[in-house]
Amino acid sequence: MKRAVVIGSGPNGLAAAITLARAGLEVEVHEAEEQLGGGLRSAELTLPGFVHDVCSSVHPLGLASPLFRTLELDVDWIQPDAPAAHPLDDGTAVLLEHSLVATAAGLGHDERAYRRLVGPLVDSWHAVERVLLGPHPVSPKALLRLGDRLGARGLVEAFRAALAPARTLAESRFGDERTRAWFAGHAAHSMLPLERRPSAGFGLALAVLGHVVGWPFPRGGSQALADALATKLREHGGEIRTSSPVDSLPRADVVLADVVPRELLRLGGGRLPERYARGLRSYRHGPGAFKVDWALDGPIPWRAEDCRRAGTVHLGGSLEEISASEWGAWRGRLAGRPFVLLAQTSLFDPTRAPAGGHTAWAYCHVPNGSAEDMTERIEAQVERFAPGFRDLVLARHAMGPAELEARNRNLVGGDLNAGAMDLGQLLFRPVRRLVPYRTPLEGVYICSAATPPGGGVHGMCGYSAARVALKDLERRA
Numbered sequence: 001m002k003r004a005v006v007i008g009s010g011p012n013g014l015a016a017a018i019t020l021a022r023a024g025l026e027v028e029v030h031e032a033e034e035q036l037g038g039g040l041r042s043a044e045l046t047l048p049g050f051v052h053d054v055c056s057s058v059h060p061l062g063l064a065s066p067l068f069r070t071l072e073l074d075v076d077w078i079q080p081d082a083p084a085a086h087p088l089d090d091g092t093a094v095l096l097e098h099s100l101v102a103t104a105a106g107l108g109h110d111e112r113a114y115r116r117l118v119g120p121l122v123d124s125w126h127a128v129e130r131v132l133l134g135p136h137p138v139s140p141k142a143l144l145r146l147g148d149r150l151g152a153r154g155l156v157e158a159f160r161a162a163l164a165p166a167r168t169l170a171e172s173r174f175g176d177e178r179t180r181a182w183f184a185g186h187a188a189h190s191m192l193p194l195e196r197r198p199s200a201g202f203g204l205a206l207a208v209l210g211h212v213v214g215w216p217f218p219r220g221g222s223q224a225l226a227d228a229l230a231t232k233l234r235e236h237g238g239e240i241r242t243s244s245p246v247d248s249l250p251r252a253d254v255v256l257a258d259v260v261p262r263e264l265l266r267l268g269g270g271r272l273p274e275r276y277a278r279g280l281r282s283y284r285h286g287p288g289a290f291k292v293d294w295a296l297d298g299p300i301p302w303r304a305e306d307c308r309r310a311g312t313v314h315l316g317g318s319l320e321e322i323s324a325s326e327w328g329a330w331r332g333r334l335a336g337r338p339f340v341l342l343a344q345t346s347l348f349d350p351t352r353a354p355a356g357g358h359t360a361w362a363y364c365h366v367p368n369g370s371a372e373d374m375t376e377r378i379e380a381q382v383e384r385f386a387p388g389f390r391d392l393v394l395a396r397h398a399m400g401p402a403e404l405e406a407r408n409r410n411l412v413g414g415d416l417n418a419g420a421m422d423l424g425q426l427l428f429r430p431v432r433r434l435v436p437y438r439t440p441l442e443g444v445y446i447c448s449a450a451t452p453p454g455g456g457v458h459g460m461c462g463y464s465a466a467r468v469a470l471k472d473l474e475r476r477a
Ligand SMILES: Cc1cc2nc3c(=O)[nH]c(=O)nc-3n(C[C@H](O)[C@H](O)[C@H](O)COP(=O)(O)OP(=O)(O)OC[C@H]3O[C@@H](n4cnc5c(N)ncnc54)[C@H](O)[C@@H]3O)c2cc1C
Pocket: 007, 008, 009, 010, 011, 012, 013, 030, 031, 032, 033, 036, 037, 038, 039, 040, 054, 055, 056, 057, 058, 059, 060, 061, 062, 244, 245, 246, 247, 258, 259, 263, 289, 291, 363, 404, 407, 408, 409, 410, 411, 415, 416, 417, 418, 447, 448, 449, 450, 454, 455, 456, 457, 458, 461
């Protein structure tokens, strides 16, 4: 039996491990931290009985993942009434609803423009999914299938829209400031300035995902998804060792590393050829995150009633304000009014807090490695749209880039995407290679979110890397 070692138990490490174990390999996962799951861990960060997601919380990509779908994981996905809400200063909110028609209806004059932009992508989701999520490298067949579905003109239009800067797309397609602000909130998940490509693609993908799978979360917290993946791996004979940091590349038939380029360089310890090592050294990280979790004495008192229906709330007001916040984080400046992404999972999942209590999870983007405490500014943004919020805070827990990185060495400077997702690094992650998972060392692969399709909980980096590794093993045999 061939032996495989996987370094790291994030969603990509576990996805790779399961893929190898299902193919009959003897698999061992080594996780540096005490708790498995990487970005999928949950913990009582504030008070006993209040369960917080340490990193990732909302999982449209998890439910859309072609791999997770086939695994039939034991996860109870909770769908909030609406995926996301964007409150405005006039006390109203713009919503991403599950229904495309209902969402469009809420966009006033932009109703038709939204349907025209997003409708074809929703209708062709299965073909879009293959190109967006993989498995990678994307086959010409997958592209042809997408072309068949959208038509040649539709395909060109879809790529042009997805690869555009969010501001360009919002201003060219939508006439209403409310719609532009709402779209900017979705696009800002990219951690890119809204004036950079392909920030529009992130906004579009998240809107489409809202319609095809929703923005759900696992009952009990993100850890439930990590635990379900771990259970699946063990069912196939795989083993996981926690508190087991790896300091050099182990000996095995196959090694898959769920690590960022900086860590791969360290593990390689001079064994990596200089040209490849240089490529890894020039890999760029994006802004960091500053995160706050709260234990609350009640639900957040949103001025816009509709916000209570949403699992995720985007706090940033107008497109101009969100743009200033994201440029700041990108250019090394702190925003006075940061764009805040907030999740209120306990509204829909009572297991997250004791009776009557609630949790909330929020973060904003900051310059990579920033040491500034953003708690006050994040709370001011919540208070702006939900007066009285601060009175409900029973306890809070804050983590800046340094604390995030201390819990997971993949979060370099707090960068939660394992590397900037700008156009260059979206197409070529982590280096310019046709098959980016392979390293020049035989049998050694990189499988983290620093490879295609990139950040987010979907396991498709791990799955794609493991497929390449299995093909190579077969060839070598
Ligand atoms: C604050 C925050 C919020 C986020 N929110 C969302 C969200 O809502 N939705 C979403 O889809 N995504 C979200 N993400 C992103 C998501 O968590 C990541 O994209 C995803 O976890 C990447 O998976 P991965 O397996 O590549 O790496 P990770 O999940 O980072 O896992 C890597 C693992 O490898 C281990 N490791 C690294 N080096 C070694 C070594 N040498 N030896 C042993 N172990 C090692 C680490 O300890 C870690 O456990 C968020 C991330 C953060 C930080």
